[in-house]
Amino acid sequence: MKKSIYPYEEWKIRENAFDINMNYRNETIFSLGNGYFGMRGTFEEGYTGPDDTTFNATYINGFYEVYDIKYTEGGYGFPSYGEAMVNVADSKIIKLFIDNEPFDILKGNLILYERVLDMKEGFTERKLLWETETGKRIEIIVRRLISFKRQHLGVIVFLFKPINFSGNVKLISEIDGNINYRNESEDVRVGSNMQGKVMETLESQVDSYLGWIMQSTKRSKLKYVCSFNHEIKTKNQFKFVNYRYEDKVGIEFNIDARKGETFELTKYISYYTSRECAEDCIIDEALKEVENAKRIGVDIIFKEQSDYLNEFWADADVVIDGDISLQQGIRYNEFQLLQSVSKNDITNICAKGLTGEGYEGHYFWDSDIYIMPFFLYTKPEIAKNFVMFRYNLLDAARKRAKELGYKGALYPWRTIDGPECSSYFPAGTAQYHINSDIVLSIKKYVEATLDYDFLFKYGAEVVFETARLWISIGSYIPLKNNKFCINCVTGPDEYTALVDNNAYTNYMAQMNLEYAYFVAKEMIKKAPDDYKRISEKISLSDDELEEWNIAAQNMYLPYSAELNIIPQDDSFLYKEKLNVKDLESEKPLLLHRHYLNIYRYQICKQPDVLLLMYLRRELFSIDEIKRNYDYYEPITTHDSSLSPAIFSILANEVGYYEKAYDYFMMTARMDLDDYNGNVKDGIHTACMAGAWSAIINGFGGMMTYPDGLHFMPNIPVGWRLLSYNVKYKNCKLHVDITQDKISFLLIDGAEMRIYLYDEEILLSNGLKVEKEVKKLEEQRY
Ligand code: BGC
Numbered sequence: 001m002k003k004s005i006y007p008y009e010e011w012k013i014r015e016n017a018f019d020i021n022m023n024y025r026n027e028t029i030f031s032l033g034n035g036y037f038g039m040r041g042t043f044e045e046g047y048t049g050p051d052d053t054t055f056n057a058t059y060i061n062g063f064y065e066v067y068d069i070k071y072t073e074g075g076y077g078f079p080s081y082g083e084a085m086v087n088v089a090d091s092k093i094i095k096l097f098i099d100n101e102p103f104d105i106l107k108g109n110l111i112l113y114e115r116v117l118d119m120k121e122g123f124t125e126r127k128l129l130w131e132t133e134t135g136k137r138i139e140i141i142v143r144r145l146i147s148f149k150r151q152h153l154g155v156i157v158f159l160f161k162p163i164n165f166s167g168n169v170k171l172i173s174e175i176d177g178n179i180n181y182r183n184e185s186e187d188v189r190v191g192s193n194m195q196g197k198v199m200e201t202l203e204s205q206v207d208s209y210l211g212w213i214m215q216s217t218k219r220s221k222l223k224y225v226c227s228f229n230h231e232i233k234t235k236n237q238f239k240f241v242n243y244r245y246e247d248k249v250g251i252e253f254n255i256d257a258r259k260g261e262t263f264e265l266t267k268y269i270s271y272y273t274s275r276e277c278a279e280d281c282i283i284d285e286a287l288k289e290v291e292n293a294k295r296i297g298v299d300i301i302f303k304e305q306s307d308y309l310n311e312f313w314a315d316a317d318v319v320i321d322g323d324i325s326l327q328q329g330i331r332y333n334e335f336q337l338l339q340s341v342s343k344n345d346i347t348n349i350c351a352k353g354l355t356g357e358g359y360e361g362h363y364f365w366d367s368d369i370y371i372m373p374f375f376l377y378t379k380p381e382i383a384k385n386f387v388m389f390r391y392n393l394l395d396a397a398r399k400r401a402k403e404l405g406y407k408g409a410l411y412p413w414r415t416i417d418g419p420e421c422s423s424y425f426p427a428g429t430a431q432y433h434i435n436s437d438i439v440l441s442i443k444k445y446v447e448a449t450l451d452y453d454f455l456f457k458y459g460a461e462v463v464f465e466t467a468r469l470w471i472s473i474g475s476y477i478p479l480k481n482n483k484f485c486i487n488c489v490t491g492p493d494e495y496t497a498l499v500d501n502n503a504y505t506n507y508m509a510q511m512n513l514e515y516a517y518f519v520a521k522e523m524i525k526k527a528p529d530d531y532k533r534i535s536e537k538i539s540l541s542d543d544e545l546e547e548w549n550i551a552a553q554n555m556y557l558p559y560s561a562e563l564n565i566i567p568q569d570d571s572f573l574y575k576e577k578l579n580v581k582d583l584e585s586e587k588p589l590l591l592h593r594h595y596l597n598i599y600r601y602q603i604c605k606q607p608d609v610l611l612l613m614y615l616r617r618e619l620f621s622i623d624e625i626k627r628n629y630d631y632y633e634p635i636t637t638h639d640s641s642l643s644p645a646i647f648s649i650l651a652n653e654v655g656y657y658e659k660a661y662d663y664f665m666m667t668a669r670m671d672l673d674d675y676n677g678n679v680k681d682g683i684h685t686a687c688m689a690g691a692w693s694a695i696i697n698g699f700g701g702m703m704t705y706p707d708g709l710h711f712m713p714n715i716p717v718g719w720r721l722l723s724y725n726v727k728y729k730n731c732k733l734h735v736d737i738t739q740d741k742i743s744f745l746l747i748d749g750a751e752m753r754i755y756l757y758d759e760e761i762l763l764s765n766g767l768k769v770e771k772e773v774k775k776l777e778e779q780r781y
Contacts, residue, residue: 024680038354062347085361089177097171174250224273229290316378321721329669333688345388356682361487366686368441408468426497436508467516483556492606497568513552588639645690
């Protein structure tokens, strides 16, 4: 276990002292966001430390610029351009000067420093006591909040109090749109392809306390407005002037500061873009937002934030009594997921949330497979955005399929607004499994919410078009007993590429085809009008339904009789094995070896067959899982942060309890304790959600099979209590697990059928049912 740099507290992350070596990392950890926009935890007053200890950024989810992808040896169907989320105008700036000496925590004398992220109240607070070079002491308190309820609003309350002097204090509040890219890393996890200045200022204005700046990206032609408004509370005398330069608007306050008197500046900030608002309304909307916020006042905005979070935690909180480090870790993960996830259906959740631009702010299968379940079982209304988002990208997916000569739809491996943005097709476009990952998330969404309206109006079209793709790319191969084979694909494990019959892909494609057939048949009976509308729209014939059914029934499902395991693909077992233990100095392999020197070995970046076993758990016995676990674990590097959570869950299933715990520890505090040494570049959203699954599905033992929720709890020895809620089929269930007992309490909904160790239990609202937890040996063998 890594040592934490933050004290263990249940609801707070606290930085007790400023340490320049931790600054970069803390900028990520203390980032704030609401799914629409996010700010790294950089300081209002600026930072004069070396460039490699900081990265200042503000992002709007899904606000992107396009760039040319340059290939010197291109090929047909290679994406010609990419999209990258851009760093937008910095609106947090509040600089302070005492007799023209700038407040800078790296200069003068920093006597006290503390920063706290409060996950119940939803804001960060910095408290400082600082002294100028000439001995003038000032107390500064800064609170920053990005409103969950008001998606376009942020608030900074900046308060100072001279301790031992009276005199001139100057505050400068600014929006700075002059953003220059300096990232030159080749590591895709670090930065984007943007270079230099990617936005131009179209208009700006500042008058009295109110100001705004409108910018446009040069190529995607997306526009946004950032506005501010201010409020002052003080007994001090002060004057102010406005200023406006090319990319900046600001206000300079000159304050006749009195010893012991406070000066409080509240800065209301708003961002609006042309993606959700007509171009001629953006300025008005952004101004209305900050004017309205000032009218409502900061107290109400902070209260709304804590009310919103109260409601969130009432649904999503996971209590781990007995391990405060994990308690803090899991709450931090959930909090960051909430901060990162879009609350609309035209954007989604980026691999690094809104805390960094590694992976360019793209959405991956991480969303559908790893992150969606967390929201599905705690905040299903947010999960709906995931599936609607995929529906909204369907046209782009149809276009991509056509481009490649296929029927139906082919979803992009990575994208913001729909096009495939991966320039490396072996690990990009070839990961066709993204299609079925999306379908699995739709299937699970419908099973858990009973939202047939979504399925019949929108989801079905995605399910049908993705099914068509499999028919296009698969074929019946005589030497494989005429089974339906899918060749030349890449599965989830990116250390193996362009292989035939990847087991994950074939099993998932089978599910996709079966589900398409099932949904079509259901719709013909139950929603004939919707079926007619969709089938006419996409020219779907009855013959195609039969084709899906036959392909699903005849799907080639790889199996090795010699090893009694599922081979990852046709060629995998015939390659030389690498042992992870010998590769320590080369991790992550992708940064130390050419892909050709990886693909030719049996070595995995992340679970592939094992992920399949977790996702389609109902198809496999414990013995099968164990055999496959034993085979694949020694050859998996976990070079992807998506990996350990799945290993933790399956290790629990097969009785490797210590491993289950160790893998879980790698996920639960991966970002807080910076396990991979790269949290400075942003959080790992899929890993954070994976940690939730490792608790609920692993230790909490909850599995969602097609017939309902099944439980096989097994909490680690040191935990006194694990408790969580799940929402399922319009009911809400509270589960408490101790070392000896498990209890279920149905909070919402009249009745619910669940299974504990396969024994059926009918729960009624308000009546708690308590049962014995079986001892592990009995439970498993
Ligand atoms: C993983 C992918 C994942 C991507 C974004 C890669 O390292 O191998 O599975 O989708 O990161 O998180």
